[in-house]
Amino acid sequence: MGKNITRKIIEQHLVSGEMVPGREVGLRIDQTLTQDATGTMAWLQYEAIGIGRVRTDLSVSYVDHNTLQMGFRNPDDHRFLRTVAAKSGAVFSPAGTGICHQLHLENFAKPGATLIGSDSHTPTAGGIGAMAMGAGGLSVALAMAGEPYFIPMPKVVKVELTGELTGWTQGKDVILELLRRLTVKGGVGKVFEYAGPGVASLSVPDRATITNMGAELGATTSIFPSDETTRDFLTKMGRADDWTELVADPDAEYDEIITIDLSALEPLVAQPHMPDQVCRVKDLAGKKIDQVAIGSCTNSSYSDLKNTAQILAGHVTPPETDLMISPGSKQVLKMLSREGLIEPLLDAGARLLECSCGPCIGMGGSPISAGVSVRTFNRNFEGRSGTQDGQIFLVSAQTAARLALDGEFTDPAGWGPAPERVTLPEDVPSIRELFVFPPEDGSAVEVLRGPNIVALEDFEPLPETVEAKVLLKVGDNITTDHILPAGAQITALRSNIPAISQYIFSRVDEGFVARMKEHGKGVILGGENYGQGSSREHAALGPRHLGVKAVVVKSLARIHRANLINFGILPLLLVDPADYDKLEQGTDLTIPASEITPGGTVNMVAGNGVTVPVTNDLTEKELQIIQAGGLLNAVREGKS
Ligand code: F3S
Numbered sequence: 001m002g003k004n005i006t007r008k009i010i011e012q013h014l015v016s017g018e019m020v021p022g023r024e025v026g027l028r029i030d031q032t033l034t035q036d037a038t039g040t041m042a043w044l045q046y047e048a049i050g051i052g053r054v055r056t057d058l059s060v061s062y063v064d065h066n067t068l069q070m071g072f073r074n075p076d077d078h079r080f081l082r083t084v085a086a087k088s089g090a091v092f093s094p095a096g097t098g099i100c101h102q103l104h105l106e107n108f109a110k111p112g113a114t115l116i117g118s119d120s121h122t123p124t125a126g127g128i129g130a131m132a133m134g135a136g137g138l139s140v141a142l143a144m145a146g147e148p149y150f151i152p153m154p155k156v157v158k159v160e161l162t163g164e165l166t167g168w169t170q171g172k173d174v175i176l177e178l179l180r181r182l183t184v185k186g187g188v189g190k191v192f193e194y195a196g197p198g199v200a201s202l203s204v205p206d207r208a209t210i211t212n213m214g215a216e217l218g219a220t221t222s223i224f225p226s227d228e229t230t231r232d233f234l235t236k237m238g239r240a241d242d243w244t245e246l247v248a249d250p251d252a253e254y255d256e257i258i259t260i261d262l263s264a265l266e267p268l269v270a271q272p273h274m275p276d277q278v279c280r281v282k283d284l285a286g287k288k289i290d291q292v293a294i295g296s297c298t299n300s301s302y303s304d305l306k307n308t309a310q311i312l313a314g315h316v317t318p319p320e321t322d323l324m325i326s327p328g329s330k331q332v333l334k335m336l337s338r339e340g341l342i343e344p345l346l347d348a349g350a351r352l353l354e355c356s357c358g359p360c361i362g363m364g365g366s367p368i369s370a371g372v373s374v375r376t377f378n379r380n381f382e383g384r385s386g387t388q389d390g391q392i393f394l395v396s397a398q399t400a401a402r403l404a405l406d407g408e409f410t411d412p413a414g415w416g417p418a419p420e421r422v423t424l425p426e427d428v429p430s431i432r433e434l435f436v437f438p439p440e441d442g443s444a445v446e447v448l449r450g451p452n453i454v455a456l457e458d459f460e461p462l463p464e465t466v467e468a469k470v471l472l473k474v475g476d477n478i479t480t481d482h483i484l485p486a487g488a489q490i491t492a493l494r495s496n497i498p499a500i501s502q503y504i505f506s507r508v509d510e511g512f513v514a515r516m517k518e519h520g521k522g523v524i525l526g527g528e529n530y531g532q533g534s535s536r537e538h539a540a541l542g543p544r545h546l547g548v549k550a551v552v553v554k555s556l557a558r559i560h561r562a563n564l565i566n567f568g569i570l571p572l573l574l575v576d577p578a579d580y581d582k583l584e585q586g587t588d589l590t591i592p593a594s595e596i597t598p599g600g601t602v603n604m605v606a607g608n609g610v611t612v613p614v615t616n617d618l619t620e621k622e623l624q625i626i627q628a629g630g631l632l633n634a635v636r637e638g639k640s
Contacts, residue, residue: 002249006191009131015148026148031058033117035100037065040495042137055146059090062100067356073492076450087445092436098329098355101297111226120535127208129226129246136537136563154191154220155255161198163263168418171206172396175213176268180278187217198262204233205301213378216275270394273382284409290371292404295326296360299376303422304397309341310419311401312348318407326353362386362487453495461629464594466549471522473585479533501542516546526553531560568630575613
């Protein structure tokens with residue numbers, strides 16, 4: 001029987017396991033990427049493993065999240081990242097060069113290669129046919145050390161695209177449509193593989209927008225074929241040699257099939273505060289807009305910003321509508337500059353921000369109180385913008401630019417003709433010289449650290465019996481932003497676990513950290529999809545530092561689940577979701593940890609006399625990791 005693309009790549013990289021959906025497979029990883037917010041910890045973990053030079057084909061350390069460098073912490077981190085990359089044989093991308101995913105797509109990703117990154121939007125590289133997955137920093141550190149990356153063998157969903165995009169619709173509307181249909185839980189354990197006649201009509205930036213935001217489905221990753229469009233993109237990037245054709249066999253099998261007629265799409269928008277709260281732009285007509293932000297790893301490509309410039313040229317945005325634009329890379333910025341496209345942006349009233357994540361991670365550009373902010377980003381979780389009651393709406397770049405002119409949501413039927421679809425010029429300028437390539441021999445390089453870079457603590461193994469109170473009860477869809485908020489003040493502490501832990505759940509329950517300190521240990525009770533959102537492993541490391549022993553939930557998000565395991569926190573699932581109501585904050589729990597077996601059920605005994613059965617979806621190896629107190633302990637003990 002024919003193979004789909006996902007199966008072909010996994011087969012070529014299979015180190016262990018059986019390719020049966022749900023069973024664990026170990027994959028050889030060709031490339032890794034890290035960014036500064038999660039990367040400092042990943043590199044501290046890499047150092048703790050102690051193997052010297054990276055063993056991947058390519059590892060790149062990007063600085064794009066905390067580029068503001070307010071105070072000594074961020075610049076110290078960046079110097080640490082530059083020097084540890086040089087010593088270890090990784091490429092370093094300095095602050096301001098661009099956003100990791102945009103840069104990786106343009107400069108390094110390859111069709112058919114495996115890539116893991118300590119950032120949940122690593123699947124962006126799936127736009128050119130890489131199997132690219134977001135992972136915890138520790139998994140990335142281990143991949144850099146030459147260890148396989150383990151995932152449950154995913155189900156493969158064929159997304160059959162028919163027709164072609166028309167008018168004002170863009171790739172963003174394709175993924176918003178999928179989010180509307182499937183919700184933020186719809187992709188767990190699945191790879192979304194795009195196919196069908198509509199694929200050829202999508203540019204690489206459109207494809208990368210779709211695979212980028214496939215992360216919001218909770219998917220393992222998303223992937224497009226590598227075809228003539230991919231070849232053209234790579235050739236223009238000066239990387240023709242990196243192209244290989246990669247398509248599914250004509251008789252390939254899939255676990256599910258979804259069809260989207262591109263011709264039938266219209267401009268869509270995700271409303272506050274979830275990317276799956278999707279409606280048509282016209283449904284919101286009349287709603288005033290206070291701010292528009294164009295950029296982020298989702299929509300900051302040359303074509304996005306050229307379209308933006310074409311729409312804004314000759315117009316001025318209303319004074320009450322603040323417009324911010326962040327190019328995804330210096331390559332994009334250079335092309336806009338060369339073609340005289342910066343001036344129309346400035347003349348329209350736009351503020352041009354650095355080539356970095358910026359407002360997407362709450363680094364400046366927060367909206368006014370209760371303000372409506374229309375963004376081309378991928379996430380609109382409550383508080384992520386830096387304004388707790390900010391109302392964030394997610395749209396395509398074209399839609400954002402058009403709405404910026406109107407200062408309010410309007411019906412696309414009245415927008416007039418859409419700008420022409422943009423293609424890359426033949427002579428794309430290279431920015432390769434801006435990357436810092438490592439010396440052949442890094443032994444003489446000194447790794448420089450500042451006072452904010454604190455070595456990792458050693459964690460205790462799991463006790464035979466966990467006796468602890470429920471110290472926090474939370475509802476469904478708790479995100480990693482709820483667990484550890486973003487923002488300059490907090491993320492500056494990412495290489496200092498004792499300091500950053502003081503902010504765990506700080507915006508959900510101010511008393512949580514104090515209760516953890518009082519009791520020294522505790523359990524978190526959660527609802528469905530606990531831990532969705534970013535890959536930030538500090539959302540597991542922080543609770544672990546505070547003494548969280550177990551997270552008992554109805555269901556868990558994929559990357560956060562892996563992070564909990566990596567740091568030795570038991571991820572337990574309620575057998576009967578209704579038991580959630582029987583447990584309260586303050587309830588004493590006894591969990592017979594030594595009786596836990598992979599997939600088995602044990603009874604937790606609650607202090608109120610109630611017995612609550614819990615199960616798990618752990619493999620034997622994952623359970624051993626938790627018992628050892630986390631993955632670093634397990635690697636050192638040779639149990640991984
Ligand atoms: Fe950066 Fe936002 Fe993407 S923080 S990596 S631009 S999701």
